[in-house]
Amino acid sequence: MPFLEVKGLNAYYRNTQALFGLDFELEEGSITTILGANGAGKTTTLRSICRMVRTEGEIRFDGDDLTSFSTEKVARRGIAHVPEGRGTFVRQTVEDNLQLGAYTRKNKAEIAEDIERVYSYFPPLRERFKQQAGTLSGGEQQMLAIGRALMLRPRLMLLDEPSFGLGPLIVQEIYSIMRQIREQEGTSMLLVEQNANIALNLADHAYLLETGTVVMSGESHIIRDDENVRRSYLGY
């Protein structure tokens, strides 16, 4: 049985439907990416998993039916969401943001250890630990958002366009840290991107999304190397 399994997922914003019978799955320990253009429904997919939009259909995670959960309960089951726009607590310090990421956990010593580990993945955060999150640069904020998600000790991380609005160098840096995290923590990741090239390099599996449905799926390297797919779906 897959770690995360989504079947026949419809999602709605008031009366407008954004997802139409979406199916996909993710194996434990793997990185799966969902690619698509603006408005394809990538963010909505992640928000459906975290119960932030109204949905129909199945969402199963490690044996649990998530559709009956609240957002905070999904978090307590070990799903950490790095949302679109990063969602940091801008008035709180970097350190408080990380503490909040560990809100579901009790053991203070382990939390302190994990803060240390986040700092070792993202050294710029260590220097700014007393700074208000809102005063960080875009790249640092993205680091903080990922660091905050790590503080949950997640079993699954949902990442919504971590490359958004960042220069190519910082995007490279963040993706190489994500690769390290995957190697060292073995965290499963569901990664949503418009930047297909970089996401396909990291991910094991990929799904292509168009107006709320999956139009193609397969192993990342196959999709990456298929020129027809690249031209017709990814546009490069």
Next chain:
Amino acid sequence: MELFLQLTLAGLAIGSIYSCVALSVVMVYQASDHFNFAQGEMAMFSTYIAWTFLGMGAPIWLSFVLAVALSFLAGVVIERLLVKPVEDAPILNQIMVFIGLLVIFNNMAGWIWEFTIKPFPSLFPADFGFKSSLIGPHHMGVIGLTLLVLLLVFCFFRFTRVGLAMRAAAANPDSARLVGVSVGWMLALGWGLAAAIGAVGGILVAPIVYLEPNMMAGVLLYGFAGALLGGITSPGGAVLGGLIIGVLENWVGGYVPGGSELKLTFALILIIAVLLFKPAGLFGRVVVKRV
């Protein structure tokens, strides 16, 4: 000089009570995005609860603690039962709930305890072991106790995990949920704390204004003025705002001929002036709402 000091110290004492009310108002505002017009009546009701315990023979400090604890629970329950169900309702419906609460508490208090004015004892001894010609013992105790309460509240928000979660829930509910915070309960907790702090204010002001169902009307107005002056988004600002209002009010009463009649007018003028010229208050942030 002596008169000036007397007026100022008494102003600080009454101002610290306004600070309690202002802080309650700000905490509810942070949680629910609204002024709780019933905050004063809730505090009045809490004071009657303390008075009832007193009547049953409980010592004054025990009555105080019990009333504050019950107020906390009542605040939580009111949020869950009455405020949460209308959180997505049109703004007028929400305001009606607050005004409804005000009327209900006022009438209930009058019905249970009658509208006659009752003396209410001070929490503090008539003699702290030393005397001052500048400030009476009740006022001295009021300043000390409110400082202690405000310090506790500050430490709770600053240094505890739940305090941090409450701030996060108010600032960014979506992100708070994503890290596992039960935002709804944090808002209810905010209401509970506001009710408890309001109760402290009510019990402290009762010996000064006497106990009756309308005793908080003026105090709430000054509390609102303090909250607006300091900045409705800033708990610390609200506390300072309350103190400033208390002192200014006393100066007006003491120095302006006929000033004691003008005090309430003065508070209203201040509210309007702040709204006109510095809508975010002295210490508040200008909040730009995204549409």
